[in-house]
Amino acid sequence: xxxxxxxxxxxxxxxWLAKAKWLWPTxxxxxxIITLFSLAWLKNTSExxxxxxNPYMATDPLSSPLLTLTCWLLPxxxxxxxxxxxxxxxxxxxxxITLLVTLQLSLIMAFAATxxxxxxxxxxxxxxxxxxLITRWGNQMERLNAGTYFLFYTLASSLPLxxxxxxxxxxxxxxxxLIIQLLGPIPISPYxxxxxxxxxxxAFLVKMPLYGVHLWLPKAHVEAPIAGSMILAxxxxxxxxxxxxxMMLILSPLAKELCYPFIILALWGVLMTSSICLRQTDLKxxxxxxxxxxxxxxxxxxLIQTPWGLTGAxxxxxxxxxxxxxxxxxxxxxxxxxxxxxxxxxxxSQMILPLMATWWLITCLANLxxxxxxNLMGELIIISALLGWSWWTIxxxxxxxxxxxxxxxxxxxxxxxxxxxxxMISMNPSHSREHLLLxxxxxxxxxxxxxxxxxxxxAY
Amino acid sequence: MSAWRRLxxxxxxxxxxxxxxxxxxxxxxxxxxxxxxxxxxxGKPLRNDFFKELEAQLAAMRKKAADALPGSSWSxxxxxxxxxxxxxxxxxxxxxxxxxxxxxxxxxxxxxxEGVKVIVVERDLTYSQASTVxxxxxxxxxxxxxxxxxxxxxxxxxxxxxxxxxxxxxxDPVDLQFNQSGYLFLAxxxxxxxxxxxxxxxxxxxxxxxxxxxxxxxxxxxxxxxxGVALAxxxxxxxxxxxxxxxxxxxxxxxxxxxxxxxCGEVTDFKYTVQMPKGLxxxxxxxAIVVNAAGAFSGKLAEMLGISSNPKDTIAGxxxxxxxxxxxxYVVHCPDGPGLDTPFLIDYSGMYFRREGxxxxxxxxxxPKEADEPDTSNLEVDHQxxxxxxxxxxxYRVPAFEKLKVTSAWAGFYDYNTxxxxxxxxxxxxxxxxxxxxxxxxxxxxxSPAAGRAVAELILDGNFKTLDMRGLGFRRIMAQxxxxxxxxx
Numbered sequence: 001x002x003x004x005x006x007x008x009x010x011x012x013x014x015x016w017l018a019k020a021k022w023l024w025p026t027x028x029x030x031x032x033i034i035t036l037f038s039l040a041w042l043k044n045t046s047e048x049x050x051x052x053x054n055p056y057m058a059t060d061p062l063s064s065p066l067l068t069l070t071c072w073l074l075p076x077x078x079x080x081x082x083x084x085x086x087x088x089x090x091x092x093x094x095x096x097i098t099l100l101v102t103l104q105l106s107l108i109m110a111f112a113a114t115x116x117x118x119x120x121x122x123x124x125x126x127x128x129x130x131x132x133l134i135t136r137w138g139n140q141m142e143r144l145n146a147g148t149y150f151l152f153y154t155l156a157s158s159l160p161l162x163x164x165x166x167x168x169x170x171x172x173x174x175x176x177x178l179i180i181q182l183l184g185p186i187p188i189s190p191y192x193x194x195x196x197x198x199x200x201x202x203a204f205l206v207k208m209p210l211y212g213v214h215l216w217l218p219k220a221h222v223e224a225p226i227a228g229s230m231i232l233a234x235x236x237x238x239x240x241x242x243x244x245x246x247m248m249l250i251l252s253p254l255a256k257e258l259c260y261p262f263i264i265l266a267l268w269g270v271l272m273t274s275s276i277c278l279r280q281t282d283l284k285x286x287x288x289x290x291x292x293x294x295x296x297x298x299x300x301x302x303l304i305q306t307p308w309g310l311t312g313a314x315x316x317x318x319x320x321x322x323x324x325x326x327x328x329x330x331x332x333x334x335x336x337x338x339x340x341x342x343x344x345x346x347x348x349s350q351m352i353l354p355l356m357a358t359w360w361l362i363t364c365l366a367n368l369x370x371x372x373x374x375n376l377m378g379e380l381i382i383i384s385a386l387l388g389w390s391w392w393t394i395x396x397x398x399x400x401x402x403x404x405x406x407x408x409x410x411x412x413x414x415x416x417x418x419x420x421x422x423x424m425i426s427m428n429p430s431h432s433r434e435h436l437l438l439x440x441x442x443x444x445x446x447x448x449x450x451x452x453x454x455x456x457x458x459a460y
Numbered sequence: 461m462s463a464w465r466r467l468x469x470x471x472x473x474x475x476x477x478x479x480x481x482x483x484x485x486x487x488x489x490x491x492x493x494x495x496x497x498x499x500x501x502x503g504k505p506l507r508n509d510f511f512k513e514l515e516a517q518l519a520a521m522r523k524k525a526a527d528a529l530p531g532s533s534w535s536x537x538x539x540x541x542x543x544x545x546x547x548x549x550x551x552x553x554x555x556x557x558x559x560x561x562x563x564x565x566x567x568x569x570x571x572x573x574e575g576v577k578v579i580v581v582e583r584d585l586t587y588s589q590a591s592t593v594x595x596x597x598x599x600x601x602x603x604x605x606x607x608x609x610x611x612x613x614x615x616x617x618x619x620x621x622x623x624x625x626x627x628x629x630x631x632d633p634v635d636l637q638f639n640q641s642g643y644l645f646l647a648x649x650x651x652x653x654x655x656x657x658x659x660x661x662x663x664x665x666x667x668x669x670x671x672x673x674x675x676x677x678x679x680x681x682x683x684x685x686x687x688g689v690a691l692a693x694x695x696x697x698x699x700x701x702x703x704x705x706x707x708x709x710x711x712x713x714x715x716x717x718x719x720x721x722x723x724c725g726e727v728t729d730f731k732y733t734v735q736m737p738k739g740l741x742x743x744x745x746x747x748a749i750v751v752n753a754a755g756a757f758s759g760k761l762a763e764m765l766g767i768s769s770n771p772k773d774t775i776a777g778x779x780x781x782x783x784x785x786x787x788x789x790y791v792v793h794c795p796d797g798p799g800l801d802t803p804f805l806i807d808y809s810g811m812y813f814r815r816e817g818x819x820x821x822x823x824x825x826x827x828p829k830e831a832d833e834p835d836t837s838n839l840e841v842d843h844q845x846x847x848x849x850x851x852x853x854x855x856y857r858v859p860a861f862e863k864l865k866v867t868s869a870w871a872g873f874y875d876y877n878t879x880x881x882x883x884x885x886x887x888x889x890x891x892x893x894x895x896x897x898x899x900x901x902x903x904x905x906x907x908s909p910a911a912g913r914a915v916a917e918l919i920l921d922g923n924f925k926t927l928d929m930r931g932l933g934f935r936r937i938m939a940q941x942x943x944x945x946x947x948x949x
Contacts, residue, residue, distance in 0.1 A: 140547045281575040340549045340748030344575050419922035423749050423893035
């Protein structure tokens with residue numbers, strides 16, 4: 001663990017001491033090396049499931065894919081931000097990279113935490129760099145509103161979690177995940193346990209986001225700069241899912257009745273947000289709502305607490321992380337050229353940038369869960385698990401899958417096909433940096449087709 | 461000692477309060493219930509009465525609640541609201557009738573609500589120097605270029621059904637005061653053949669025009685002196701004049717109701733091709749498309765693109781040939797003048813006049829010769845020009861105008877296209893995201909609805925859909941192929 005944490009920590013002095021010409025290549029290379037080391041986490045050979053164990057941090061098959069995804073994303077974020085930060089003063093570029101690295105650190109510590117307290121503190125810590133990214137480097141006036149929504153939704157829902165964790169510590173004497181998973185059901189008085197169940201999960205449900213409390217997500221995703229959108233979509237949402245999976249071990253016997261309203265909300269959210277996608281005019285907003293839709297499936301799968309549900313949730317989280325981040329990168333390449341996110345003004349780019357159209361196609365197909373990509377694996381396993389729980393859910397999940405396919409194809413056709421507007425004729429050609437960025441997003445996705453068990457979690 | 465004094469003062473103050481209340485109570489008691497219902501004072505009430513203003517208070521509470529809910533645009537940080545937003549999709553420079561027409565059509569053609577974010581930048585919201593409001597307001601189809609005829613015909617159709625297009629719910633209907641009295645062109649012997657050729661073009665395109673011989677002219681309009689007139693061309697339908705201010709406001713009101721943002725500011729610079737700061741307080745607006753509808757000042761705006769730094773005979777160095785030209789309009793009063801069916805008469809000598817209102821007032825003017833173009837640094841009126849150039853020709857053509865009185869006059873700018881005096885509609889060849897809708901040289905107002913639609917189609921559909929205006933594009937300026945109107949004057 002320290003062999004990843006200390007290099008990541010030292011990336012901060014690197015970004016401050018590197019010469020201006022070498023700032024981006026250095027940080028990129030450094031973060032790539034960290035990523036290569038982090039791939040070692042994917043090998044889980046322990047019988048108790050916990051590897052790289054020390055009193056405060058550990059990895060297990062649930063957290064190691066998410067950890068690797070987090071480490072994988074840092075070089076990608078640095079790669080994506082290089083262009084739009086080029087005209088900022090040097091100090092601001094350094095601050096930007098520092099923010100990304102602090103976010104990375106808190107995320108690694110959050111996913112690797114064994115104590116729920118450390119997890120909670122790191123969970124809250126991730127809010128601050130993200131807020132700074134959105135409000136300082138976002139593009140429009142609305143980013144202030146977006147930052148406020150993001151901060152207060154998450155903060156307000158996670159403060160009850162703090163109380164719950166303290167109460168739990170009081171009752172059981174420990175908050176270590178290693179011990180809690182072995183405890184039996186925790187006796188709590190009959191009416192308080194409902195409140196207790198809700199408060200422990202609310203923070204994660206807001207983070208996922210669940211449909212009723214998802215309003216912060218379109219705002220935050222749209223107003224954030226590209227690195228902000230990438231990290232939000234790829235990892236921060238999964239923090240909610242991961243937290244839910246960990247917390248529900250403790251909440252076990254209550255989950256059977258209390259999860260009903262949330263499963264219904266999640267499934268309804270899948271349908272609703274997919275339909276909203278069809279009516280979006282703003283490209284980033286479309287991708288943001290598609291994130292909500294996929295995460296609704298994940299939330300429903302985690303709430304039913306079956307082995308297949310948890311497996312499917314984890315697979316979909318990893319696959320969606322890579323796909324959604326890739327979509328945001330593609331939208332950003334469009335935005336950097338035309339300075340507009342409106343889809344009606346940026347059509348027909350297949351004629352102008354044909355190679356980018358390839359990436360658009362693969363990513364949109366990944367979004368609509370094309371076999372044999374892990375997106376389909378995750379969705380299929382989740383749908384089957386939900387079907388086992390109740391066969392009425394097939395209406396929601398089936399219709400949701402249909403509408404997902406519709407809006408993914410709509411996004412592809414709107415941006416790539418159609419008449420080329422006059423103002424797009426002389427766009428800058430694609431940079432090789434952008435091709436590298438998208439390759440690095442899609443390559444893991446393709447490799448996971450061959451060994452999906454890496455991301456199958458502890459149920460395998 | 462001092463403590464006691466302070467106490468004494470306090471008591472007096474309290475006593476004062478007490479006294480005033482007693483006075484009002486006495487007042488109401490003495491004068492009985494009949495005056496209680498009637499509020500005789502005309503000032504505001506002393507205290508806020510919650511129940512009297514219940515409606516207003518409830519509305520305020522509802523508004524506060526709506527602001528607090530998600531989905532409202534209330535923001536705790538109220539940064540200067542006069543500045544334009546930091547980002548927009550399409551920025552239209554120039555808030556005249558052309559700019560607002562383009563804004564309206566862009567919103568009309570977006571297929572979903574809030575599809576494109578449009579802002580219109582106008583540096584003078586009083587429109588004191590804008591060509592739109594200083595125009596004579598005429599509309600005619602009597603051009604020689606088919607494109608011009610199409611534009612005017614479509615615009616006339618738009619304006620006849622203006623409330624279908626620009627009517628806003630719960631607001632007053634639009635009244636353009638469109639007097640369809642027609643245009644009357646008079647041709648002398650030398651230019652009569654041009655008029656005949658134009659007539660056949662116009663009829664072919666669909667304009668409702670007719671040719672009149674001098675005798676028919678005298679029959680129809682007995683007040684005309686037909687000396688020197690060989691042929692006259694009279695528009696029967698869709699020609700006349702209207703109120704340009706009403707059209708501008710109708711477009712503006714409708715466009716703003718559809719979500720177009722209006723900014724008061726001046727564009728001072730372009731960065732690369734997409735960002736432009738404006739106003740004394742700098743605000744960079746990041747946008748995808750810029751539309752130059754700045755009218756008479758379009759040429760100066762295009763200079764900011766750095767065209768002049770390129771060599772003159774390259775495509776990149778071709779300047780936008782629009783400059784302001786000053787034209788005068790004089791309002792004259794003549795009680796014995798021509799009647800209510802007076803058309804917009806344009807004489808071959810360059811003089812024109814039309815009826816204004818119902819009180820015997822007329823608007824008149826003339827095109828100056830190329831050599832005597834007036835100075836464009838201000839909008840001062842030269843009355844000598846009326847005495848020298850307009851009145852003699854006016855009096856010659858209409859004898860009744862020998863006795864008239866000039867009641868008022870103003871001057872306005874033409875956005876004069878020095879190249880071929882016809883509009884430029886299209887995108888710039890080198891700077892791909894700048895579109896032009898300027899250079900109409902005096903017939904911009906009448907073509908504004910159709911020209912706005914053409915530009916909106918170009919931006920959103922990529923091509924002209926309803927009317928093909930490729931002939932009016934920038935290409936002809938680069939290729940140095942002018943498409944001149946074959947006017948008779």
